[in-house]
Amino acid sequence: AQSVAQPEDQVNVAEGNPLTVKCTYSVSGNPYLFWYVQYPNRGLQFLLKYITGDNLVKGSYGFEAEFNKSQTSFHLKKPSALVSDSALYFCAVRDPTGRRALTFGSGTRLQVQP
């Protein structure tokens, strides 16, 4: 069975500084990896995904993520954080069996201080 780990419950960063939200995964076969962001009382918004190809994936709102097969990681990054980036971030892996459901990590709350 696939799983996703987000080791940090919360990440605090000052506005303008780079941010990293960590994610590691475990899955048999080729991983399909995703990042989503959730604002209070709202559904998830898609940020980016890795299916194949370039290990550095660029997504919405200036976010990017680097797929590292040897470390089984898919960390989310942004060069310069904004206060408006403060939200709950979820890493997810797609079920490789064909059922197409997503397995989510526990979530990391990003707090960007002005």
Add this chain to the structure above:
Amino acid sequence: GAVVSQHPSRVICKSGTSVKIECRSLDFQATTMFWYRQFPKQSLMLMATSNEGSKATYEQGVEKDKFLINHASLTLSTLTVTSAHPEDSSFYICSARDSGRAIDTQYFGPGTRLTVL
């Protein structure tokens, strides 16, 4: 981009009543929709996979008689929480897979907050 709507966005009901939540894909067809449940400060847990024209596939531990799922068309899936109890209070989120895309992407609805008194 693709849009998924949920109705209602918020519902409060009395214990013992049933509540229906609708999930619609607004500009694409979805042969598969997923229902998730999210507890406060926790991750999303998959409840069931809804397939158009066939029975839903429930995750282990999810009562199919309590959480009735109907996927009658390519743009609509409904989740009915029957005989709701306070422990059913949660944030319910649906997602829909765009059947027309070669590499599937799930689009999430805004969620429905259910409070059972």
